[in-house]
Amino acid sequence: MELGSLRFAFVFALLLWPSSAAARGGDRSPFSLPRRMDEDGGMISRHLLENLPQITDDMLSGYMSNFELEMAIKEFGQRCSNISRVYSIGKSVNSVPLWVIEISDKPGEDEAEPSFKFIGNVHGDEPVGRELLIHLANWLCDNYMKDSLAMTIVKNVHLHILPTMNPDGFALRRRGNANNVDLNRDFPDQFYPVNDMLELRQPETRAIMSWVKEQHFTASASLHGGALVANYPWDGSEDARKEYYACPDDRTFRYMASVYSHSHYNMSLSKEFEGGITNGALWYPIYGGMQDWNYIHGGCFELTLEISDVKWPKSTELPILWEYNRLSMLNLAASLVKTGIHGRILSSKGGHPLPASVKVEGIDYRVNATRTLGDYHRILAPMERYEVVASMPGFQSKSTRVFVEDEATSLDFVLVPEEENSQKLDKIISNYICRCDGKDKLVLVEFLTGTHFEIYLIFIIFIFFLYLLKRKTKFKFLKHRQLPTHKRHNVV
Incomplete structure (x- = not known):
């Protein structure tokens, strides 16, 4: 057997080793890392809260039941319908709907704005997040015309709030879901492909994965309990050791974590975690986690x-915990439009939005623009100079250098098609613009071959005449809506 195979078998055996629950560790999940090597090579475990007491009826008192939480969400939707919508992303194992509150001045509409999501109650025995997220929604509704921070979020961010990802675990008073699976160990993992079998995902996990693919979120945070720290990727390391394992955007993540920690009442004063933040793998490695995915x-x-x-x-x-975390939650969501670079990517041929990618030199990571509006939102640590490149197959790439200050920078790109691909691009762009299904296309064909053909021919000639006139004038870029927090507007 090759050395790589032996190493994988050894690590996988560790993954199957039983362990006690921890704030980020699993009860009986095969994809958590219950034990790790200490500096001397010995096996150690992290137990944040050993010998957890049984959750009694007295402990449940004052917390919303799943039914009460659902009613609170629906009542919020009615009371604050002018800035919100309520929708479900799926159901739990026991068929409890996973309700989401979206808060925006134009909920449900496509805008050239970043999206942020909060997720609570990932673990059933960590219920503080579900309570605080309802507080957050109500506070924004009550204050968005009075408070500048609330106004910034409502008008410039699409905020999505999922109070509970694990309603079954909450009802059962345990960490895992109804199948006793730790949902924060259930996502595909970069280091252990054995955890990549989609058919084995729990319904709650699949709901989150589909949701993320559909909504094009810029940033996110999940709320847990059992410690006081802002944790950032990577959560695991390649060799399963406790070590600092940085992701490509390590500096940006440290900035985001610090925004939360330093806005908190006492998180940044932690004696265990410097500044109240930690790299996940340095704290203790886990695998199949939601944040890395x-x-x-x-x-x-x-x-x-x-x-x-x-x-x-x-x-x-709970009221004290809400006050301790309120400003942190607000500042984290607002940071999406208060720093970083934001803009749109358009084609020089017709000004159509392009789902191009944006890459920062020196950072092995790409952020994609949306298909509908071509807008992108790239979070970056402030007070740094970055070289930003926009690219898409069939177009000439463009790059520029920007200095990101404490305020956001607006940076638009107009990409020029490569000459030899001009005709192919016309077809590609039309595919992005046209959303007609097969039935609509048949109706269109019937229309063109019917009695309206002569009218259509005249219309085509007219359009062609306009096109010839337009070629004599310089293309003018349509300036997109600029967020009030943007310091300057640049077009490349």
């Missing part, structure tokens, strides 16, 4: 936020 496969910069030292505190402590 978001970054790799969803183009979404996600943090894992441990917001309460106690997993299931008394409900009387």
Whole structure:
């Protein structure tokens, strides 16, 4: 057997080793890393809360049941319908709907704005997040015409809030879902392809994966309990050791984590974690986690936020926890439009939006623009100079250098088609613009071959005449809506 195979078999055996629950560790998930090597090569485990007490009826008192949470979400949707919509992304194992609140001045509409999502109650025995997220939604509804931070989020961000990812685990008073699977170990993992079998995903996991693919989120955070720290990728390391394992956007993630930590009442004062933030693999490695999958496969910069030292505190402590975390949650969401680079990518031929990619030199990661509007939103640590490149097959790439300050920079790209691919690009662009299905295409063919053919021919001649006139004038780029937080507007 080759050395690589032996190494994989050894690590996989470790993954199957039983262990106690931890704030980020699994109960009986085959994809957590319950044990790791210490500096001397010995096996150690991390137990944030050993010998957890049974969750009693008294502990449940003051927390919303799943039914009460659903009613609270629907009541919010009715009370704040002018800035929100409520929708479901799927159901749990026990068929409980996974309700989401979207908050925006134009909910449900495509805008050239970043999207942020909060997810609570990933682990059933960590209920603080589901309560705080309802507080967050209500606070934004009550204050968006009074508070500048609330106004910034509502008008310039599409905020999506999933209060509970694991309603079954909450009802069962345990960490895992109804199948006793730790949902934060259930995502495909970059280091262990054995965890990539889609058919084995839990329904809650599949719902999140589909949601991320559909919504094009810019950034995200999941709320957990059992510690007080902002955790960022990578969550695992290649050799399963406890070590700092940086992702390509390590500097940006440290900036995001610090935004949360330093806005918190006391997270940044942590004696265990410098500045109240930590790299996941340095804390202790896990595999199959949600935040790494978001970054790799969803183009979404996600943090894992441990917001309460106690997993299931008394409900009387919830108002205090809300006040401790309120400004952190708001500042993290608002940071999407307060820094970084934002813009649109259009074709010089007709000004059509392009789903091109944006890459920063020196960072092995790409952010894609949306298909509908061609807008992109690239989070970057401030006070740095970056070389930004926009590219798409069939077009000439463009690059420029920008200095990202404490305010956001607006940077648009107009890409010029490669001459030899001009005709092919016409067809490609038309595919992005036209969303007609097969039936609509048949109706169109019937229309063109019927009694309207003469009219259509005259129309084509007229359009061609306009095209000849247009070639004599210089193409003028249509300036997109600029966020009020943007400092300057650049077109490349």
